[in-house]
Amino acid sequence: MGLVHMCANRFRGKGIDYDDLCGAGCLGLIKAAKAFDEGRGVRFSTYAVPVILGEIRRLFRDGGTVKVSRSLKELSLRLTRERERFLISEGREPTVSELAERCGEDPELITEALEASQPPVSLTADLDGSEGTVIDIPTPAPDTGIIDRIGLYQALSTLPAADRRLIYMRYFLGSTQTVTAAALGMTQVQVSRREKKLLAALREELEGGRDRQPI
Numbered sequence: 363m364g365l366v367h368m369c370a371n372r373f374r375g376k377g378i379d380y381d382d383l384c385g386a387g388c389l390g391l392i393k394a395a396k397a398f399d400e401g402r403g404v405r406f407s408t409y410a411v412p413v414i415l416g417e418i419r420r421l422f423r424d425g426g427t428v429k430v431s432r433s434l435k436e437l438s439l440r441l442t443r444e445r446e447r448f449l450i451s452e453g454r455e456p457t458v459s460e461l462a463e464r465c466g467e468d469p470e471l472i473t474e475a476l477e478a479s480q481p482p483v484s485l486t487a488d489l490d491g492s493e494g495t496v497i498d499i500p501t502p503a504p505d506t507g508i509i510d511r512i513g514l515y516q517a518l519s520t521l522p523a524a525d526r527r528l529i530y531m532r533y534f535l536g537s538t539q540t541v542t543a544a545a546l547g548m549t550q551v552q553v554s555r556r557e558k559k560l561l562a563a564l565r566e567e568l569e570g571g572r573d574r575q576p577i
Contacts, residue, residue: 365407366391369414373422383418390417404519411512412567437475440465517567525560532557 366387373383394410402409444464448456458476462469518526528546531537532553537545543553 363388363391365410365414369411369418372415373418376422378421382421386417386421387414390414393417404516408512408516408519412516415513434475437465437467437471441472441475513568514564517564520567521560525556528553528556529560529564 366384369390370380370383370387374380390413391410394406394413397413398406398409441461444461445456448454448460448464456464458469458472462472465472518529521529524546528542531542531545532539539550539553539557542548543550546553548556
């Protein structure tokens, strides 16, 4: 659970409740526990953190925990059209009861659809137009760097030895592409192309992408 809280803290204050972040993290923890293979020689924490982060990022990709049903979205579109017609014909905003009568729906359902159509409120928006923010967004957790390093280590461990050596020489030793090419028996152009492909694959791995392309 310490891993879950460490990962969830990284996304605290970004629009999703901390409890929901922890819930997604727990799902990732369970998946990691089920899939973990001690035979790979990797510590469980090293393996689990990218999986936990992937589940939390999935929560953001899916729009958080608030889901609007398709029927409610369709009713919201109908209400928008009926409201525009009412404004043209009557010259004023319709009431909920008038919209319910025009659409043949229950007023409570009309209210729910109207609320669902409202844009999300920014956490940093000013309530009275004055300067300043309503809610202070917390700074990143101090253990963010640790999470990144664990995730990077896990991603690098999946690469073939030659690719790991290429990344190590370029970004840990600071070798030029020409020097790296000579050490690996490649041309500078081959190193450049392979490096770009590896960086793209590592970035996708660290971001928890679901449809990863083979390296």
